[in-house]
Amino acid sequence: MERTLSIIKPDAVNRNITGKVNAMIEETGLKIVAQKLIRLSSKQAEEFYAEHKGKTFFNNLVEFMTSAPVVVQVLQGENAVSVYRTKMGATNPEVAEEGTIRKTFALSIDKNTVHGSDSLESAKREVSFFFNELEICD
Numbered sequence: 066m067e068r069t070l071s072i073i074k075p076d077a078v079n080r081n082i083t084g085k086v087n088a089m090i091e092e093t094g095l096k097i098v099a100q101k102l103i104r105l106s107s108k109q110a111e112e113f114y115a116e117h118k119g120k121t122f123f124n125n126l127v128e129f130m131t132s133a134p135v136v137v138q139v140l141q142g143e144n145a146v147s148v149y150r151t152k153m154g155a156t157n158p159e160v161a162e163e164g165t166i167r168k169t170f171a172l173s174i175d176k177n178t179v180h181g182s183d184s185l186e187s188a189k190r191e192v193s194f195f196f197n198e199l200e201i202c203d
């Protein structure tokens with residue numbers, strides 16, 4: 066059993082499609098065991114995405130992620146990290162496969178609808194970045 070951190074990004078919140086994204090998450094069999102709508106501060110976004118600091122897209126990424134609320138959520142199930150990565154599809158929606166969340170909803174590589182942890186190690190850090198144990202209902 067694994068847990069992974071998902072973020073439904075501002076482009077999806079702005080288009081009022083968080084329920085549609087959640088329906089696709091639930092199709093995988095993963096359980097949403099924690100979820101909240103929050104507005105990230107620049108400091109939080111910079112810290113969360115610290116591994117990308119210095120990359121060309123970093124400032125845009127922080128600006129976008131703080132431009133509107135996001136839904137942060139914990140998904141739980143067998144192989145949750147890879148199951149969710151597969152369902153999200155490629156970072157760039159132009160090359161994402163049919164049936165993935167990004168192919169279905171993403172607008173661009175920046176406005177790509179969802180984030181998911183890329184490893185179990187990242188998942189542990191990212192889940193505890195937003196949630197304490199009491200907020201996770203499994």
Ligand code: CMP
Nearest residue numbers: 117122126156174175176177179180181
């Ligand atoms: P995410 O999974 O949230 O992790 C970092 C984000 O940076 C990524 O999704 C993209 O939305 C965004 N990004 C913009 N340009 C790039 C790029 N060239 N490579 C990777 N991520 C990018």
